[in-house]
Amino acid sequence: MLRFTVRSINIINIPIRCLSSTNIVSAPFKQKEGKTKQKMVTKKNDKVDVKRSTNLTHLPFGEAVRNLQFEKTASELKIDELTSDFSRGKVFIYPKKIESKLKSMGGFKKFQFQESFAKPITLTTSNTTRINELFVNKLDEKFENNRLYIDGSKGIGKSTLLNQAIALSLLKHNHDIIVLHMDNAEVIGNGSSNYIFNNKLSIYQQPMITRRWIKKILAANEDTFKKMKLTQDVKFTKDKLEIKLTANKHTLYDYLSQNFEFGKTDPHTHFKYLINEIKQHSKNIPVLVSIDNFNAVTDFSLTQYKSPDFNPIHIQEFEMGKFLIDVANGSIGFEKGGVLLSKCNDFAPNRKTIEVAVYPEREYNLYMKQPEFDLELARKLQGIKPFEMTSLTIDESRELMKIWKDQGVLIVRKDFNKKDFNQESSQVVEVDMESQFEKIVLNSFNTSQGNPMGMFKQIALTY
Amino acid sequence: MGVVVFGKSIKHNFSVKVGLAKTIFGIGYDTAERLMAKVKIYPQCKMNQLTEPQIMDLNREISQLLVEGHLKQKINNDIKLKKDIGSIAGMRHYYGFPVRGQRTCTNASTARRLNKVNRYRL
Structure with missing residues (x-):
């Protein structure tokens, strides 16, 4: 309201502005003495923008994995x-x-x-x-x-x-x-x-x-x-x-x-x-x-x-x-x-x-x-x-799983053993990775009966 | 964005079958399928995939059916007729009670809500 009155007074006091071809409303304000005009300053964000969303939330899980x-x-x-x-x-x-x-x-x-x-x-x-x-x-x-x-x-x-x-x-x-x-x-x-x-x-x-x-x-x-x-x-x-x-x-x-x-x-x-x-x-x-x-x-x-x-x-x-x-x-x-x-x-x-x-x-x-x-x-x-169709033999399964292991799809690690009561935690068990891999091969072959999809699901999609 | 069929706006991503059945009074899923077969709209078609001639054909086919206001008017008239001839069903409608022998001691809330002589406002 105050602003409006100031403007109207300005217009009245300056008759020359009324004769000009430009719009009256666009006439500049008179700055009050002792005040400086404020400038718009944008805040600088020093943080690096991190893209968090992959826009996959609307997809079912399998589809989302494929899209990645x-x-x-x-x-x-x-x-x-x-x-x-x-x-x-x-x-x-x-x-x-x-x-x-x-x-x-x-x-x-x-x-x-x-x-x-x-x-x-x-x-x-x-x-x-x-x-x-x-x-x-x-x-x-x-x-x-x-x-x-x-x-x-x-x-x-x-x-x-x-x-x-x-x-x-x-x-x-x-x-x-x-x-x-x-x-x-x-x-x-x-x-x-x-x-x-x-x-x-x-x-x-x-x-x-x-x-x-x-x-x-x-x-x-x-x-x-x-x-x-x-x-x-x-x-x-x-x-x-x-x-x-x-x-x-x-x-x-x-x-x-x-x-x-x-x-x-x-x-x-x-x-x-x-x-x-x-x-x-x-x-x-x-x-x-x-x-x-x-x-x-x-x-x-x-x-x-x-x-x-x-x-x-x-x-x-x-x-x-x-x-x-x-x-x-x-x-x-x-x-x-x-x-x-x-x-x-x-x-x-x-x-x-x-x-x-x-x-x-x-x-x-x-x-x-x-x-x-x-x-x-x-x-x-x-x-x-x-x-x-015949299912895979044990040799074929081993060959396939070797490739999975090389590609990082199959991770060979030692079995999880639950600690007994009063067992010392410093006890280190050495595991032969070759025999561990063979164990995984036999286990997945027996459970899936040589079905490659079953083998893959057991190895890669279960934890 | 909606697609206008028979004066009603139907959401664009509805399938035609669901869109017709949900929007137009007097058309259910079966009638919607029959209409689609007549106009040769394929079963998984969405509303936004309809062409202009197909919409016109749909309008023409729907206009031959008893739907929307005409159907509501018919239902009102039928109830009114029952009441006028003094039948029990008509009286039950008049009092807002269940018509088909249901109990009134408890429940009957649906009947109280719906059973009136003028069931639909036109």
């Missing part, structure tokens, strides 16, 4: 690269090119503890040698005779074996092979993608899933697709311009890298065209199709999607679902190559469709109905050979 990216600070790996003439029972890293391909395909999954090491490591076991003999060496033979279903308990290394099979086949054929990998087949039926009905093909299309999958296979097969010439002319629109690609001139890479119609919400026939092109080239280039979590497709054949009359849509009515079933069935029409299917134990164990299809000699309840059992689909999938 411990692999960047992990010690350097001095392990040999995987070759086609590998020796059994040794730990390898993937060659750089193959590792990047596997990464782009989604081969290394969440919660596989890959962040413990600077690079993803892999142990060649009896399963690796078996898959090499039964599958990789037969990729030049007929596609429909080379179909395997990898079965085993949780954490035994089924997804890792898929990666190994892909890596070995890429090494064997010198990267001249088409790898169509689907890292999680459950996305087709779990209702996470938009869907449209294509009246022309009378099939449902899922643009979001198809676009993502095309992106992955394009990154993984870039070199191979650049060699593959188109066999038919094709045209599509890009940025409102029509693009025409001619046969024997342009390549499949040109087609896939420019065509964004896979992700559009309008019906199209491009997926069919792509499969036809791969089919044409499969005479010369073998096709490896690997599908992880395949039991999610078969055991949940009635999907979460509903038709307009509120009936669940069958997995075979989807374009991608039909492709996967045809591939597993062998009726897709690829000449050379093979298909590897893998099980996931996270889904309902009481559903028996894939089990009945792969093990027809086993007894099953004849009165089972949907959704537990889909007889039609089980009949369609007959002819797939089972590949049952």
